[in-house]
Amino acid sequence: MNEKILLVDDEVSILHSLGGALQDEGFRVTCAKSGEEALDELQLDPPDALLLDVWMPGIDGLAVLERVKQLMPHLPVIIISGHGNVETAVRATKLGAFDFVEKPLSLERILVSIQNALQFQRLQEDNLIWRQKATRRFQLSGKSPAIQSVREQILLAAPSNATVLVTGENGTGKEVVAKAIHNLSQRSQRPLIEVNCAAIPDELIESELFGHEKGSFTGAVEKRRGRFDLAHGGTLFLDEIGDMSLRTQAKILRIIQEQTFERVGGSRTVKVDVRIIAATNKDLQKSIEAG
Structure with missing residues (x-):
């Protein structure tokens, strides 16, 4: 443990007692007796976390917090106050404080808050690195607001198992987005x-998607697995789903809801684990309204 903590309080006794206790826990501690001094220190040697008193002469803690979030939005700030009230806590939270701790200070409570803040910061950094790497893997070129919006939506959709519908005209990259x-x-x-x-x-189409049993129709000389079987554990990309019949769409809806289906000509229910990504060049809302 060698994280740096910037402790800001106008009470010298707290700087000595809490600062010393944090050093004993293995932190590097820098102290500041005012908001002005804290802002100067932040510029010289940014800390990993900031412990900030609210009520100080000159620039108070909330004003410092607001400035810090403009300069270093990802820096976790823990507010400490001997005059805690709901209004102050709410305002601090809205300004971006990570936590709010009332005096008299408990070292155990402070340590838990610091560890949580540092862990949160590491997760933010890891997430940023992941997003940067992920973005480089996209085959979507361009820096326009529209392309940036698509990238953000991909990053939001990817971690979940939610069914996704990608819409757009032919040639706009719907398959690229699905991949x-x-x-x-x-x-x-x-x-x-x-x-x-x-x-x-x-x-x-139903035989292609769900498979069929031997003898279920003319030409079905053997049992055949469908695309849902083949996609088990993975993803099924249904391109141009707007061209699918209503009957087949109803069966797709059942799979989305229950993850089960029957093969053509069969009665045994097959359970699968499949995420569906669909795409269409049609305006489905207009199609629904048109009946």
Whole structure:
């Protein structure tokens, strides 16, 4: 442990007692007796966490907090106060304080707050590194606000198991977005199975998606696994889902809700673990309104 703590309080006794106790715990501690001194120290040698008293002559703690969040938005700030009240705590939280600790100070309480703040900061740094690496893996070129928005939405969607609908005209990169979401998800080591719904005739789409049993229709000479089977544990990308029949869409809805289906010609219920990403170039809302 060698993290630096900046302790700011106009009470010299607290600087000595709390500063010494934190040093005994292995922290590097720098002390400041005023808000002005604290802001100067922040510029000279930024700390890993800031312990900040509220009521000080000159620039008070909340004004310092507001300035700190402008200069170093990711620096965790723990507010300490001997005149704690709900209004002050709420205002500090709105300004970006990580925690609010009332005096008389408990060393145990302070240590827990510091450790939580440092852990939170590490998670933020790890997340930033992950987002930077992830963004470099995208095949989406460009720096326009629209492209940046798409990247952010990909990063939000990827970690979850939520069903995703990607809309856009032909050639706008819907498949690229689907692949990026899969590759950044926890399913990235499992299959990504793609189906172009517009390229498969209506009479064959259910067999293609769900598979079929031997003898279920003319030409079904053997049992066949469908795309949902093949995508088990991974992701199924249904491109041009707007061209799919309502009957098949209803069966897809059941899989989304229950993760189960039956093969064509079969009665046994098959359970799967599949995330669905769908794409379409149609305005589905208009299609719904048109019936």
